[in-house]
Amino acid sequence: EAGVTQFPSHSVIEKGQTVTLRCDPISGHDNLYWYRRVMGKEIKFLLHFVKESKQDESGMPNNRFLAERTGGTYSTLKVQPAELEDSGVYFCASSLRLAGSYNEQFFGPGTRLTVL
Amino acid sequence: AQSVSQHNHHVILSEAASLELGCNYSYGGTVNLFWYVQYPGQHLQLLLKYFSGDPLVKGIKGFEAEFIKSKFSFNLRKPSVQWSDTAEYFCAVNAPQAGTALIFGKGTTLSVSS
Incomplete structure (x- = not known):
């Protein structure tokens, strides 16, 4: 079974440009999460989708970040315009959605974003 | 706000040494x-988890918490580390109510x- 995949693995852009990151969750996983790790800091939660709906977007840093999950399958995270402080590794995770239990989150390899 | 503290940034050990990595969280x-x-x-992969019950939990590759x-x-x-345990370890918390x-x-x- 394929795991969580993310594209691209690396992206280098200039300040002010736009970048779109993609995450393909494990098939059948309704929950999809985005996290970010800025260098030297902890991995921080950005947002959580249940199918195509945003369940929790309390971690989104500002309105330059837009996440979508049309059709409840893959998700994209767009940063527009990118700033220097957006550099970091963006992780995606997915999990099943079984009532009454906490379901393990499976992580993708991450996208390393560098904003120059 | 909830937070998680890991006490050590970088730990260096020889093979067969014992390992203990500290983790504290703030949530009542x-x-x-x-x-x-x-x-x-x-x-990133899950090493072990605790939800309830026995407070000593065993995970993969001989780890426990x-x-x-x-x-x-x-x-x-872990009582005795191996060269293959070289990695980055993350403690994480979930507060179900949140x-x-x-x-x-x-x-x-x-x-x-080695």
């Missing part, structure tokens, strides 16, 4: 606790020399 309610590991060039509620701690241990997101510590890099 019910929590689910996790240790994740990221081997060089690989994905002990939940001490009174100390808000969830330390990771949703399913994970709150991570800053991570501890473990380097094991």
Whole structure:
């Protein structure tokens, strides 16, 4: 079974440009999460989708970040315009959605974003 | 706000040495606790988890962790490390009342020399 995949693995852009990151969750996983790790800091939660709906977007840093999950399958995270402080590794995770239990989150390899 | 503290940024050990990585969290309610590991060039993967019951939990590859509620701690241990344990280790907490997101510590890099 394929795991969580993310594209691209690396992206280098200039300040002010736009970048779109993609995450393909494990098939059948309704929950999809985005996290970010800025260098030297902890991995921080950005947002959580249940199918195509945003369940929790309390971690989104500002309105330059837009996440979508049309059709409840893959998700994209767009940063527009990118700033220097957006550099970091963006992780995606997915999990099943079984009532009454906490379901393990499976992580993708991450996208390393560098904003120059 | 909830937070997770990992005491050591970088730990260096020789093979066969014992390992203990500290983790403390700040949250007064019910929590689910996790240790994740990221081997060089690989994905984050779950090492072990605690939801309830026996506070001593065993995970993969000989790792175990002990939940001490009174100390808000969830330390990771392994009696004898191997070179292949070289990786970055992350403690994470979930507070069910606040949703399913994970709150991570800053991570501890473990380097094991053979």
